[in-house]
Amino acid sequence: MKWRMALLCVFLFGAVVGLQALHEQRGGPLVRPVSNLLYVRSPEVMSRMALSYDALLADLYWIRAVQHYGGTRLSVEPDRQYDLLYPLLDLTTSLDPRFNVAYLFGSIFLSEMPPGGPGRPDLAIALLEKGLRAQPARWEFAQAIGFVQYWWRQDYQQAALWFRRASELPQAPDWMAPLAATTLAQGGNRQSSRLLWLHIARTAEVDWYRNEARRRLQQLDAMDQLDLLQRAVDAFRGRQGMAPSSWADLREAGYLRGTPADPTGTPYRLQSGAVMLDPRSRLNPLPVEPPRLR
Numbered sequence: 001m002k003w004r005m006a007l008l009c010v011f012l013f014g015a016v017v018g019l020q021a022l023h024e025q026r027g028g029p030l031v032r033p034v035s036n037l038l039y040v041r042s043p044e045v046m047s048r049m050a051l052s053y054d055a056l057l058a059d060l061y062w063i064r065a066v067q068h069y070g071g072t073r074l075s076v077e078p079d080r081q082y083d084l085l086y087p088l089l090d091l092t093t094s095l096d097p098r099f100n101v102a103y104l105f106g107s108i109f110l111s112e113m114p115p116g117g118p119g120r121p122d123l124a125i126a127l128l129e130k131g132l133r134a135q136p137a138r139w140e141f142a143q144a145i146g147f148v149q150y151w152w153r154q155d156y157q158q159a160a161l162w163f164r165r166a167s168e169l170p171q172a173p174d175w176m177a178p179l180a181a182t183t184l185a186q187g188g189n190r191q192s193s194r195l196l197w198l199h200i201a202r203t204a205e206v207d208w209y210r211n212e213a214r215r216r217l218q219q220l221d222a223m224d225q226l227d228l229l230q231r232a233v234d235a236f237r238g239r240q241g242m243a244p245s246s247w248a249d250l251r252e253a254g255y256l257r258g259t260p261a262d263p264t265g266t267p268y269r270l271q272s273g274a275v276m277l278d279p280r281s282r283l284n285p286l287p288v289e290p291p292r293l294r
Helices: 002-026 043-050 054-076 086-095 101-111 121-136 139-153 156-167 175-186 189-205 206-239 248-253
Strands: 270-271 274-278
Touching: 002 270, 043 101, 054 086, 054 101, 086 101, 086 121, 101 121, 101 139, 101 206, 121 139, 121 156, 139 156, 139 175, 156 175, 175 189, 189 206
Parallel strands: none
Antiparallel strands: 270 274
């Protein structure tokens, strides 16, 4: 009798997930819903329904979270909604509290500013704190909280505190303590940002995270290049009394030797005296710096 009940529960759960996915894919049978729908949002209820299939269901919900994030990010809709992202991540990590990838990648997904993400660093921190409660010795979660505070909230004091807390946990790398000191002293400048991403690029265990770190380093390089190019444009305008109309004007005046391109090889644009990334560059959008550091 027990195995029949278990089989029935699994069948019903599969039907609910299938109907929910179909509903989200088609947008409803007659009208488009105002927001996405998740039939089961309570981790406690889902844990009871999961029986002994917690890990399997955690994998399924993680896949759904990635699909939801990726599909929404690639959507052409002007008003993109990531409203299912945190509930799906919450369910994933409640079903499997040691699902480390879901905590780390989920925090990146949640922090990303619109339109690339929901712009919810607060939920990213909540997810990582949940991971620390489940695994108090996991230094990566404390470091990730410091990262969110640093990169997305630009709260360098909190970032330094979390980096220091991470450095005090078992198996933390040697560079964590110096990073905390650097962040507290120089937080927000490009050099400290570059140091942070360089450490991630060298130590991340997942290819996607390493590649993202390299892209962020390229963004910082592009920002340095844009500053230099803008100074050349301003110098030209100061001498000629007008802004250059093209890169050829700057080459002829001796300010450049060729057509400048960003670290991905995409040429920069010069428009009305302003230097900027080409909209097609994969480095878009560049991070916003605090006003005092611009």
